[in-house]
Amino acid sequence: MMRMRRSGSDDGSSRGSAEEAAAGAREVGGEWEMRPGGMLVQRRGWDPGAPPPEMRLRISYGSARFEVSVCSLATFRELKKILTADTGLQPAEQRLFYKGKERGDGEFLDVCGVKNRSKVVLTEDPTSLERRYVEMRKNARIQSAQRAISAESMEVDKLADQVTTIEKSITERNKVAEVQITTLIELLMRQAVKLDSIHTEGDASSQKNLQAKRVQKCVETLDLLKIRNGRLKPVVVTTKWETFDPPTTTTQWEYFD
Numbered sequence: 001m002m003r004m005r006r007s008g009s010d011d012g013s014s015r016g017s018a019e020e021a022a023a024g025a026r027e028v029g030g031e032w033e034m035r036p037g038g039m040l041v042q043r044r045g046w047d048p049g050a051p052p053p054e055m056r057l058r059i060s061y062g063s064a065r066f067e068v069s070v071c072s073l074a075t076f077r078e079l080k081k082i083l084t085a086d087t088g089l090q091p092a093e094q095r096l097f098y099k100g101k102e103r104g105d106g107e108f109l110d111v112c113g114v115k116n117r118s119k120v121v122l123t124e125d126p127t128s129l130e131r132r133y134v135e136m137r138k139n140a141r142i143q144s145a146q147r148a149i150s151a152e153s154m155e156v157d158k159l160a161d162q163v164t165t166i167e168k169s170i171t172e173r174n175k176v177a178e179v180q181i182t183t184l185i186e187l188l189m190r191q192a193v194k195l196d197s198i199h200t201e202g203d204a205s206s207q208k209n210l211q212a213k214r215v216q217k218c219v220e221t222l223d224l225l226k227i228r229n230g231r232l233k234p235v236v237v238t239t240k241w242e243t244f245d246p247p248t249t250t251t252q253w254e255y256f257d
Contacts, residue, residue: 077105093128
């Protein structure tokens with residue numbers, strides 16, 4: 001393999017080196033070709049007009065073993081994109097090793113000596129593992145918060161039904177025992193404290209805020225109902241009893257000597 005030596009001193013020397021490398025390639029009978037970036041590689045024997053041949057690679061990923069097809073002129077970055085479908089790992093989360101050496105994304109398979117049926121080892125990037133673990137813990141916290149909010153929501157539903165019942169009774173001018181209203185307010189305040197103690201993030205936060213607003217609205221409704229209920233006069237139920245005179249009975253007694 002021949003590589004063009006690039007010099008950063010000036011563009012003229014770089015162009016000169018490229019021309020010399022190209023001339024050298026022509027001198028050896030066209031056995032070498034210029035790759036993008038100035039890299040000289042040995043020319044393959046297939047027809048330049050035909051698509052480059054594919055090769056099968058043996059991939060080792062943990063305990064998994066499988067094979068993939070890839071273009072023989074592909075880079076390791078392109079190989080990573082193919083492996084995403086089989087492993088679920090994004091290219092940035094993959095590390096590829098060939099012959100015990102990690103290969104960069106821009107390296108070409110054929111230049112590194114990868115051939116048909118070659119073995120490539122795939123591992124997951126350690127930073128990716130850490131990010132995935134953090135994400136899993138975050139999702140677990142969110143799910144736990146959602147379950148807690150769902151349970152509190154059911155309790156709020158029951159208390160809201162009781163508020164509706166009291167409101168209906170007072171609207172019909174039926175006085176309600178004041179202890180019933182104050183007890184219901186206390187129960188709602190307890191639900192507010194429970195909701196506030198739930199640590200939320202993401203969508204769970206909006207669900208928590210929604211339930212908190214429901215509790216607040218119920219408490220405000222009960223405060224108004226308490227005032228209206230105090231203005232109502234208790235209904236006194238009187239019963240008028242009908243009296244009857246006892247019937248007069250006469251009994252004739254028979255006397256015996």
